[in-house]
């Protein structure tokens with residue numbers, strides 16, 4: 001469903017070129033549960049953002065169900081992302097002036113659902129991730145791990161076809177981290193959502209079915225687990 | 226060296242009261258290497274910020290070497306923090322317009338050292354944490370874990386008496402995370418710096434000499450390791 005061909009991402013810093021991604025080619029199928037593993041600075045976030053059509057490669061192509069995403073205009077891409085993808089960002093990217101409930105409900109505000117239905121759905125997801133009592137807290141009134149879970153709830157509410165999760169357990173203790181993993185596994189199993197997780201957490205990696213190892217911007221291995 | 230007595234921290238959200246910290250009393254000695262452990266939302270960041278004089282308790286007192294910190298004015302406290310404490314924040318709090326080198330050098334800009342000496346020291350610390358080549362990157366030109374390491378280097382450069390580290394390995398792979406731990410252990414051993422680490426990472430906890438467990442804002446256990 002998602003195919004990356006010869007993806008290159010080069011940053012120019014002053015006079016030096018930094019190759020964050022070097023000639024990466026990858027194929028993802030529907031309903032896969034994948035971990036993207038590698039040391040700090042190896043290119044996980046950069047690759048996840050290109051696969052999720054949030055960033056464009058310096059060269060190479062990305063195809064989604066055969067469509068060449070590199071040729072789409074930004075407005076088309078934005079609409080496409082909103083209807084097909086869900087993101088759990090490494091630093092959450094929550095909207096500071098909205099409460100936890102509003103942040104989770106936000107992706108559905110542009111749909112035809114009523115505000116009442118949207119808030120009900122958002123409350124249910126908050127309950128599932130253990131934050132039912134924190135619905136009216138703003139992000140700066142939540143702990144680091146609580147913010148991370150709100151970011152996860154927001155990614156799930158619009159029932160995306162693919163979820164891109166960047167270090168979703170970095171700020172969570174092992175029990176809460178496992179709750180997060182159970183949630184991603186359930187959505188993958190029951191709805192067939194493709195889930196791609198950039199992570200260092202061995203407990204997460206061991207529960208995925210495919211492990212892609214990246215180092216210095218290159219894929220070192222890509223194996224079934 | 227640091228003594229907390231009956232610390233209470235209560236947040237008022239609309240009409241509900243949230244007790245983030247409940248009657249916490251603690252004594253820290255010089256040169257201790259301590260981990261503060263507990264689930265997401267248990268009060269680690271709140272306690273660390275009160276111990277580090279960045280936040281004041283709703284009630285209770287904090288004494289540093291016998292001085293009552295609750296009675297100091299904000300300006301006195303700011304000067305005091307700058308000369309005695311180092312912080313590694315959960316979300317780094319790097320200054321976006323400064324490069325990695327400038328962020329690390331920043332705490333020394335108000336001292337009598339020459340800019341040349343300061344930059345040399347900052348470069349050395351960046352080299353130690355593996356980011357020598359990234360000195361001129363700005364925070365948004367660094368990966369999550371690279372930013373975390375810059376935040377750690379900044380906390381160490383002013384040779385503080387106590388370092389408060391909030392989840393310093395959350396965004397790091399196990400090898401880079403261990404480098405970070407080695408750095409904190411070395412500074413604790415060679416300079417006698419007190420190090421307090423809020424963490425979920427079992428590999429960090431096992432390398433500390435005292436483990437304080439917190440849950441729902443209360444201390445559950447406080448034991449030598």
Ligand SMILES: Nc1ncnc2c1ncn2[C@@H]1O[C@H](COP(=O)(O)OP(=O)(O)OP(=O)(O)O)[C@@H](O)[C@H]1O
Nearest residue numbers: 141142143144145236245265266267268269270271
């Ligand atoms: N400004 C605030 N207003 C209201 N509640 C707050 C505020 N800041 C924190 N809290 C609440 O206080 C509790 C403790 O938060 P704290 O950030 O100390 O937890 P933590 O142990 O650091 O968690 P994590 O491991 O997820 O970072 C949380 O339940 C949080 O929602």
Ligand SMILES: Nc1ncnc2c1ncn2[C@@H]1O[C@H](COP(=O)(O)OP(=O)(O)OP(=O)(O)O)[C@@H](O)[C@H]1O
Nearest residue numbers: 011020040041042043044045046366367368369370
């Ligand atoms: N805007 C930028 N300009 C220059 N270099 C950048 C930029 N963004 C990222 N980089 C560099 O690209 C490399 C890959 O970064 P990336 O964020 O993808 O790593 P990562 O694998 O997600 O790391 P982490 O696990 O620490 O989050 C890093 O060395 C980083 O310094």
Ligand SMILES: [Mg+2]
Nearest residue numbers: 045090368369
């Ligand atoms: Mg990253």
Ligand SMILES: [Mg+2]
Nearest residue numbers: 143144270315
């Ligand atoms: Mg915290």
